[in-house]
Amino acid sequence: MTTSASVPTDPDGATTGGTVTDRLVEANQRYAAAFTDPGMDARPVLRVAVVACMDARLDLHAALGLELGDCHTIRNAGGVVTDDVIRSLTISQRKLGTRSVVLIHHTGCGLESLTEDFRTELELEVGQRPAWAVESFSDVDQDVRQSMQRVRTSPFLQHTDDVRGFVFDVRTGLLREVDPAS
Numbered sequence: 001m002t003t004s005a006s007v008p009t010d011p012d013g014a015t016t017g018g019t020v021t022d023r024l025v026e027a028n029q030r031y032a033a034a035f036t037d038p039g040m041d042a043r044p045v046l047r048v049a050v051v052a053c054m055d056a057r058l059d060l061h062a063a064l065g066l067e068l069g070d071c072h073t074i075r076n077a078g079g080v081v082t083d084d085v086i087r088s089l090t091i092s093q094r095k096l097g098t099r100s101v102v103l104i105h106h107t108g109c110g111l112e113s114l115t116e117d118f119r120t121e122l123e124l125e126v127g128q129r130p131a132w133a134v135e136s137f138s139d140v141d142q143d144v145r146q147s148m149q150r151v152r153t154s155p156f157l158q159h160t161d162d163v164r165g166f167v168f169d170v171r172t173g174l175l176r177e178v179d180p181a182s
C-alpha cells in the first residue's frame with residue numbers, strides 16, 4: 001500500500017523502499033560524514049531572530065543570505081506571533097543574546113484560504129474544539145503589522161526597537177517591507 005510517507009522513486013526514477021523519514025536519515029549520514037565541528041557558541045552571530053511561515057517554498061537561509069550559526073529561526077503556520085513564538089523570542093533575547101526581530105509572511109499563504117470555521121469543523125469531527133486560534137487572515141500586510149505589534153508590546157521582550165516585517169513573494173523571491181504605520 002502506498003502512503004503519503006512513502007518515497008516511490010529516487011532521483012534516477014528507480015523504485016526504492018523506505019519512508020520519507022528513512023530518506024532523511026540516509027541524507028543525514030552523508031551530511032555527517034562531511035561535517036566538521038564548527039565549534040560555535042549557541043548565541044546567534046548576527047543577534048537576530050527570524051519568525052517566518054513554515055511554507056516549503058521559503059528557504060530562509062538562501063533568501064536572506066544566512067549562514068550556519070547566524071540566527072534563530074522560529075517557524076509555524078503563517079509565521080504568526082503566538083504565545084509560543086513569544087516564548088521562543090523571550091529565550092532568544094534574554095538567554096541567547098539576540099536583539100533584532102524579522103517577521104516574514106509570504107504571498108499565497110495557506111492561512112488565507114482558512115477561516116476560524118476550521119475550529120468548528122474540527123469540533124464537529126472529533127468532538128473537541130481546539131484551544132488555539134487558527135490565526136487565519138485575508139490581508140497579509142495587516143497580519144504582518146499585527147505580528148509586529150504583538151512583538152513590540154510583549155512585556156517579556158527586552159529589545160523591541162528593531163522589529164521589521166516583510167512579505168516574501170514566492171514567485172520572485174523578493175522581500176517587500178511592510179510599513180508598520182500604514
Ligand SMILES: [Zn+2]
Pocket residue numbers: 053054055077078079106108109110111
Ligand atoms: Zn504561509
